[in-house]
Amino acid sequence: MQDIGEAFHLALSLVLSGDADLFEIVGLSLQVSLSATLIACAIGLPVGALLAVSRFRGRGAVLVLINALMGLPPVVVGLLVYLYLSRSGPLGFLGLLYTPGAMIVAQTILIVPIVAALSRQVLEDLHGEYAEQFRSLCLTRWQSITTLLWDGRYALMTVGLAGFGRAAAEVGAVIIVGGNIDHLTRVMTTAIALETSKGDLPLALALGIVLLVIALGVNAGVQMLRMSAARQASYGAAANV
Amino acid sequence: MTFARLIASTAASLTLAGAVAAQDTSIIVQSTTSTANSGLYDYLLPIYTGESGITVNVVAVGTGQAIKNAENCDGDLLLVHAKPSEEKFVAAGYGTQRTDLMYNDFVIVGPESDPAGVAGMSDVEAALAQIAEAEALFASRGDDSGTHKKEVALWQAAGVDPTTGSGEWYRETGSGMGATLNAGIGMGAYVMTDRATWISFQNKQDYSVGVEGDEAMFNQYGVIPVNPEHCPSVKIEAAQDFADWLVSEAGQAAIAAYEVDGQQLFFPNAAGS
Numbered sequence: 001m002q003d004i005g006e007a008f009h010l011a012l013s014l015v016l017s018g019d020a021d022l023f024e025i026v027g028l029s030l031q032v033s034l035s036a037t038l039i040a041c042a043i044g045l046p047v048g049a050l051l052a053v054s055r056f057r058g059r060g061a062v063l064v065l066i067n068a069l070m071g072l073p074p075v076v077v078g079l080l081v082y083l084y085l086s087r088s089g090p091l092g093f094l095g096l097l098y099t100p101g102a103m104i105v106a107q108t109i110l111i112v113p114i115v116a117a118l119s120r121q122v123l124e125d126l127h128g129e130y131a132e133q134f135r136s137l138c139l140t141r142w143q144s145i146t147t148l149l150w151d152g153r154y155a156l157m158t159v160g161l162a163g164f165g166r167a168a169a170e171v172g173a174v175i176i177v178g179g180n181i182d183h184l185t186r187v188m189t190t191a192i193a194l195e196t197s198k199g200d201l202p203l204a205l206a207l208g209i210v211l212l213v214i215a216l217g218v219n220a221g222v223q224m225l226r227m228s229a230a231r232q233a234s235y236g237a238a239a240n241v
Numbered sequence: 242m243t244f245a246r247l248i249a250s251t252a253a254s255l256t257l258a259g260a261v262a263a264q265d266t267s268i269i270v271q272s273t274t275s276t277a278n279s280g281l282y283d284y285l286l287p288i289y290t291g292e293s294g295i296t297v298n299v300v301a302v303g304t305g306q307a308i309k310n311a312e313n314c315d316g317d318l319l320l321v322h323a324k325p326s327e328e329k330f331v332a333a334g335y336g337t338q339r340t341d342l343m344y345n346d347f348v349i350v351g352p353e354s355d356p357a358g359v360a361g362m363s364d365v366e367a368a369l370a371q372i373a374e375a376e377a378l379f380a381s382r383g384d385d386s387g388t389h390k391k392e393v394a395l396w397q398a399a400g401v402d403p404t405t406g407s408g409e410w411y412r413e414t415g416s417g418m419g420a421t422l423n424a425g426i427g428m429g430a431y432v433m434t435d436r437a438t439w440i441s442f443q444n445k446q447d448y449s450v451g452v453e454g455d456e457a458m459f460n461q462y463g464v465i466p467v468n469p470e471h472c473p474s475v476k477i478e479a480a481q482d483f484a485d486w487l488v489s490e491a492g493q494a495a496i497a498a499y500e501v502d503g504q505q506l507f508f509p510n511a512a513g514s
Contacts, residue, residue, distance in 0.1 A: 087314030087474050095474075097315055098269055098300065179269075179300035182283075197419025198278050199444030 007205035014206060022207075026214060029187040032100050032174070033167040034218075036107035040167075041160050043108075044115025048159075049145040051116070052123035063120070069113035074106075074172030081106040081177045098179040103187070106173040111163035118159040123148045126155075154226050161222055168215060188214070267296035268479045271308075271316035273387055274417050276462070277301035279437040279506050284499045289486055295479045303386030303417060311335060311465075314472035317480035319465040322435075323387035327463045336465035337477075340488055343496050343507040344461045347391060349452035350422075350439060351431045359431070363454040366399040372431055373401040376410040380425030380432045383413025387460075392433050395457060435460050437506040462507070464488070487511070 014022050051063065083089050085097040085105070096102045126148055127134075134144050149156070171189035178185035180194060188211040195204035276282060277299055286297050300310065304321040311319045312335050319336060321327060331339050349368060351360065357377035359368040372379055381403070382389035396403050403411040412430060414421045418438045425432035426446050434442075439450065452458075464484050469477040486492045488511035496509045 086310075087472060089313075092314070092474075098298065179298070181269075181298040181300060184298050194278075196423065197274070197417050199419055199422060199442040201444055 003202050003205060006202040007209060010202050011206035011209040015210060022210070024183065025186055025188055025191050026210065028100060028185070029168060029189075029211070030214065030218075032103045032187060033107060033164055035104045036111060036167045037160055037164040039104070039108045040111040040115045040163050041156075044112045044163070045119050045149060045156060045159075046145070047112075047116040048119030049123050049149050051120045052127050052148065053141055053144050063117075066113050066117045066120070070117050072110055072113065074110055074170040075176065077106055077110045078173035078176030081109065081173065085177065097177060098181060098185060100178070100185060102177040103174045103185060106177045107167040107170065110170060110173055111166050114166055115159055115163045118162060119152075119156055122155045122159060123152055126152050154230065157222050157226055161219055164218060165215060168211070168218075266294060266476075266479055267298055268317040268476050268483060269315070270297055270299045270318045270320055270483075271311045272299050272301050272320045273304045273307060273322055273462075274301045274419070275322070275388075275435045275438045276320060276507075278419055279441040280501065281437070281496070281499055281507060285487075285492075285495055288495055289483065289492070292491075293482060293486065295482060297483060303382070303384050304388075304390070305385035311467050314467065314474055317467055317476045318484060319467060320462065321387055322460055322462045323390050324461055324463060326387075326390065327465060331465060334471050335468055337468050337481075339463050339465045340484065340511060342462045342464045342487055342511055343493075343509045344459060345436045345507050346453065346460050347388065347433055347458040348436050348439060348450045349431055349433050350425075350448050351451040352426075352429050353447040353449070354429070355451065356429075357431070360449075360451040362452050365395055365452055365455040365457055368452040369396055369399040370401055373399075373403060373406070373410075376406060378410050378412065378425075378428055378430035379403065380421050380428065380430040381411060381413045382418065382421050383415045384417070386418075388418060388433065388435060391458075391460070395433075398457065440504050440506060441501045461510075 081102065082097065084091045085094065085102050086092055096105070130148065139147065169189065171193050174187055175190045175193060178190065180186050180190040188207060192204050192207045195207065282299050290296055300316065302310065304323045304326065307319060307321050308326055308330055310316055319330070327339050330336050357372040357375040359371055362368040381392055407413060412428065414424050418434055419442065422432055422434060422442055423444060426444065426448055431451070464487055466477060466480040466484050467475045469475045493509035493511055496507050497505065499506060
C-alpha cells in the first residue's frame with residue numbers, strides 16, 4: 001500500500017517537473033489514439049448509420065458479428081497487423097512496422113467495431129423517432145443517414161469517447177506493432193508495461209495515474225464542447241421564436 | 242471539421258510517421274529483454290549515436306520472439322543469448338555472422354524462508370533436484386526465451402522433468418523476465434533469472450540470490466547482423482557498423498563500464514571469439 005502513496009507523489013512530481021520524456025510519451029499516446037479514433041469514426045459512423053436505417057436479409061447476423069467484434073482481443077489485432085506489416089508480409093513494402101503509423105492502424109481496427117456497433121444502436125433508436133417524418137418528407141436513404149448523424153451528434157460524441165478510451169487503454173496491440181521503442185513508439189501503456197517488468201511498481205502506477213488524468217481531460221474537453229454547442233443551439237432556437 | 246478533412250489530416254500524420262522512420266539513418270535491433278530492462282542500452286546508445294550519427298531503435302522481446310522477428314526481416318541486427326538457436330539462425334542463412342559479445346550468469350533467487358533449503362548452493366543440478374524433491378514452488382518463464390531454454394537444459398541435466406508438476410509446484414508464467422519475477426515473488430516461488438535483470442530489478446521484497454556460481458549457469462550474449470541476401474530491406478551497413486562498434490575496444494570498454502548499484506552487469510568477451 002505504501003507504493004500507492006509513493007505513486008501519487010511521483011506522478012505529481014513527474015508532471016510538475018515537466019519531465020521531457022513523459023511529455024513525449026503522452027504526446028505520442030494522444031497522437032496515436034486520437035488519430036485512430038478519428039479514422040475509426042470516419043469508417044464506423046457511416047457503417048453504423050447505414051445499418052440503422054437498412055433492412056436486409058442477414059442483417060441480424062451482421063449485427064451479431066459487429067457486436068462480437070467489439071470484444072476483439074488487442075493482442076490478436078496486434079498479431080494480425082504485425083503479420084501484414086512485417087517485411088515478409090504482404091504490406092511489408094510500406095515500411096510501417098515499428099512506426100506510430102502501424103500503431104494507428106492497429107488501434108483503428110480495434111475500435112471500428114465499437115464505433116459501428118454503438119452508433120448503430122444510438123441511430124436506430126433515433127430513427128425510430130424520426131421514421132414517420134422521414135417517410136412524409138420522402139427522404140432518400142442518404143438524406144436520412146446524414147440527418148440522423150447530424151441530429152445524433154452529441155450521443156455520437158460519447159460513442160467516439162468509448163472508442164478513444166479503448167484505444168488509449170490497450171497495450172497488447174501497440175506493443176507488438178510498435179515495439180515499445182524509446183523516443184519512437186513508446187506510449188503510456190507500453191511504458192507502464194515496461195516499468196512493471198522492471199519491478200518499478202511506483203513509477204508504473206504513477207504513469208497509470210497520468211494516463212487516467214489524460215483520459216479525464218479528453219472527456220472533460222468533449223463534455224464542454226457538447227455543453228457549449230447545446231447552449232448555442234438553445235439560444236438559436238430562442239432567437240427564432 | 243468535415244470527415245474529409247479529418248481523414249486527410251490523419252492520413253497525413255500516418256504517412257509522416259512512416260516517412261520520418263524511413264528517412265533517418267536508423268536501425269532496428271531485435272533484442273532480448275535483459276539488456277534493455279537493465280538499462281544497458283540507455284547507457285550505450287547515446288555514446289554510439291554520438292560517435293556514428295546512427296540511431297539505434299531497440300525492440301526488446303524474448304530471445305525466441307526476437308529470432309522469429311529477425312527471420313521475418315523485421316530488424317537489422319539480432320542481440321540475444323541462446324547460442325544454439327543463434328547458430329541455427331546463421332546456418333539457415335538468416336544472419337551473416339555470429340560474434341560473442343559479452344557474458345554474465347544466471348542465478349536462482351528465492352524467498353527468505355527458503356522452503357527447499359538451497360540457499361548458498363553452487364551446484365545448480367543438485368539445487369534443482371532438491372527443489373523438485375521438495376515440490377517447492379518454481380516460477381518458469383515458459384516462453385521459449387533464452388533464459389527459458391537455459392532453464393529447460395538445466396532441468397534435463399538434473400534428470401528432472403518439472404512439467405509433471407506443471408500447474409502444481411512448477412508454474413510456467415509464459416511471460417517476460419520481469420513479469421515472471423513479479424509473479425514468482427508474489428507466490429513465494431524460486432525463479433531463475435539472469436543476474437543483470439536481477440540486480441536492476443526493483444521489486445525484490447525479501448528475495449535474494451540463493452544459487453549461483455555454477456559454470457553451467459554461464460550466460461553468453463551474441464550479436465548477429467541480419468543477412469541482406471535473405472532480407473533485401475535490411476540496412477546492413479549501419480547494422481554492421483553498430484555490431485563492429487560493440488565488439489571494438491571502445492564498445493567493449495563501454496559495456497564493462499556500465500554499473501548498477503556499483504555492480505558490473507555485463508562482462509565483455511568479444512576478443513575471445
